Amino acid sequence: MQLIVQPTPLEKIKADLLVVNTFAGDTKPNGGTGAVDKKLHGAISKKIKSINFLGKNAGDYFLLDNHQSTGPKQIMVISLGERKNFSLDVIRKVAALSLLEGKKQNAKIITTILHGAGNGGQNAQQCAQSLTEGILLSNYHFDKYLNEQKKINRINKIKKIIISQRNKKNLTAIKQGIKLGTIFAEGQNFARDLVNEPGLTMDPKVLADTAKNIAAKNKNISVKIFTQTDIAKLGMNAFLAVAAGSEKNPYFIHLTYQPQTKPQRKIVVVGKSITFDSGGLSLKPADSMTTMKCDMAGGAAVLGLFSVLSKLQPNVEIHGLLAACENMPSGSAIRVGDVVQAMNGKTIEILNTDAEGRLTLADALTYAEKLKPDFIIDLATLTGAAIVALGENIAALMTDNKELENKLIKAGESTGEKIWPLPLEKNYLSHIKSNVADIQNVGKGKGVAGTIAAGLFLQQFVKKTPWAHLDIAGPAWTEDKSIPYLTVGGSGWGVRLLLDYIKNL
Ligand code: BES
Ligand code: ZN
Ligand code: ZN
Numbered sequence: 001m002q003l004i005v006q007p008t009p010l011e012k013i014k015a016d017l018l019v020v021n022t023f024a025g026d027t028k029p030n031g032g033t034g035a036v037d038k039k040l041h042g043a044i045s046k047k048i049k050s051i052n053f054l055g056k057n058a059g060d061y062f063l064l065d066n067h068q069s070t071g072p073k074q075i076m077v078i079s080l081g082e083r084k085n086f087s088l089d090v091i092r093k094v095a096a097l098s099l100l101e102g103k104k105q106n107a108k109i110i111t112t113i114l115h116g117a118g119n120g121g122q123n124a125q126q127c128a129q130s131l132t133e134g135i136l137l138s139n140y141h142f143d144k145y146l147n148e149q150k151k152i153n154r155i156n157k158i159k160k161i162i163i164s165q166r167n168k169k170n171l172t173a174i175k176q177g178i179k180l181g182t183i184f185a186e187g188q189n190f191a192r193d194l195v196n197e198p199g200l201t202m203d204p205k206v207l208a209d210t211a212k213n214i215a216a217k218n219k220n221i222s223v224k225i226f227t228q229t230d231i232a233k234l235g236m237n238a239f240l241a242v243a244a245g246s247e248k249n250p251y252f253i254h255l256t257y258q259p260q261t262k263p264q265r266k267i268v269v270v271g272k273s274i275t276f277d278s279g280g281l282s283l284k285p286a287d288s289m290t291t292m293k294c295d296m297a298g299g300a301a302v303l304g305l306f307s308v309l310s311k312l313q314p315n316v317e318i319h320g321l322l323a324a325c326e327n328m329p330s331g332s333a334i335r336v337g338d339v340v341q342a343m344n345g346k347t348i349e350i351l352n353t354d355a356e357g358r359l360t361l362a363d364a365l366t367y368a369e370k371l372k373p374d375f376i377i378d379l380a381t382l383t384g385a386a387i388v389a390l391g392e393n394i395a396a397l398m399t400d401n402k403e404l405e406n407k408l409i410k411a412g413e414s415t416g417e418k419i420w421p422l423p424l425e426k427n428y429l430s431h432i433k434s435n436v437a438d439i440q441n442v443g444k445g446k447g448v449a450g451t452i453a454a455g456l457f458l459q460q461f462v463k464k465t466p467w468a469h470l471d472i473a474g475p476a477w478t479e480d481k482s483i484p485y486l487t488v489g490g491s492g493w494g495v496r497l498l499l500d501y502i503k504n505l
Helices: 031-039 043-050 088-104 124-138 148-153 168-196 204-217 228-234 237-243 292-312 357-370 384-390 402-415 426-432 450-459 495-503
Strands: 002-006 017-022 061-065 074-079 109-113 160-164 221-226 251-257 265-277 316-327 338-341 347-350 375-380 394-399 418-421 467-471
Touching: 002 124, 002 168, 017 031, 017 088, 031 043, 031 109, 043 061, 043 074, 061 088, 074 088, 088 109, 088 124, 124 160, 124 168, 168 292, 168 495, 204 221, 204 251, 204 265, 204 292, 204 316, 221 228, 221 292, 228 237, 228 251, 237 316, 237 338, 237 357, 251 292, 251 357, 265 292, 265 357, 292 316, 292 375, 292 495, 316 357, 347 357, 357 375, 357 450, 375 402, 384 394, 384 450, 394 402, 394 450, 402 418, 402 467, 402 495, 426 450, 450 467
Parallel strands: 002 160, 017 074, 017 109, 109 160, 265 316, 265 375, 375 467, 394 418
Antiparallel strands: 061 074, 221 251, 251 316, 338 347, 394 467
């Protein structure tokens, strides 16, 4: 599938499906849509009237057959919703719906208007980037384990998607947008593949091999892999405690991206990388375990980021850390009530082996700070409580650094990855105070805020570096189908957020 921009006017381009747009309440289309309407002797405005098309919600659409001998076979008129609610994410959604419709219609060529750039008043490059993302993300399937017939049914017959743009001075910007959108979507789809792969085959060793592969392919990326012995030497006993119950060996993975020229900034991104979370001896109920192959989604986002960094070429030194292991119950598993000493010297009483992510992250954060970065960001499917608080579409952000908070929220607004801040409330530190150790890994008392308690726990392992923690338990895994460019399964949440954040640093 090829994605290109052409200066040919919309109504002259050949296509099986032509996608044009309206805003809610528009009865008389204008701009590109208006030109097509004119060419079709007002067929679009007639249909809007006859079916009383209101287009209240972004993504509402109708199809129109073209009975003339020239021009596209079919026209899809899709609404961008209310003008005041328009955003780049509307473009992603609308682009995704056009691809899905094109597939349904067995279209080979789709031509589309560049949503948002005309009437929406948005920057053409960003519009093209979002359109590209919507298309490439919605074209994603995880069909490795499906039978041949099912695979064939999913084959995409679309050969070409043409963005029609009459305004010649926008062409360069649109080409750049397509390029960026491709990088962003490829990074995210890379992460989705990792998350969707079952724990049987996506284990700590495979994560380490994936990192090695990325480093081998990109000359400005290097990798250090620490084995169990190395991890023990580093004193990462909190991490090792989690790995203790599994037959699979843990790996600590350290990726480094070094830009060509002297970097202005140095950042570390840490991703929770539990390749399967059974809960350990504090075993999860069966139903809570069904999606726990997704507990390495933070690590997958870091790998997705590194998989495309060389194409973006940011002038930032970037370190990616994954403490990869599996959380299993067994005779060698850590017990409830055990005390371990983390890499930074603090002792931790483990009162619930299912609160394992924070144990692995504790040591990863200690390691991160030793690299002396300007910022540390971690992404972790850390607490079910984050899903209770914010649901499936929004990640919880905890940080005590305003600059980092603002920049991440801004990045999320542009990528459509929603973030909501929660406080690192000092009063709640009493909830994770232990009677026998410096700290305990779960909160006590009746009013425990699970997501904040986990954030406060992590904070104990960052001394002075500006740090932000993103609890992605909700958005890392898609269950409902409210976002048309995502499908049920791993979402690859965070890859575009990190890319956008880094690009604008
Ligand atoms: N990986 C889970 C959190 C999770 C739950 C992620 C649902 C995605 C979907 C984490 O390790 C966990 O089990 N947390 C416990 C913490 C509790 C024992 C304090 C939880 O949320 O129940
Ligand atoms: Zn757990
Ligand atoms: Zn977990």
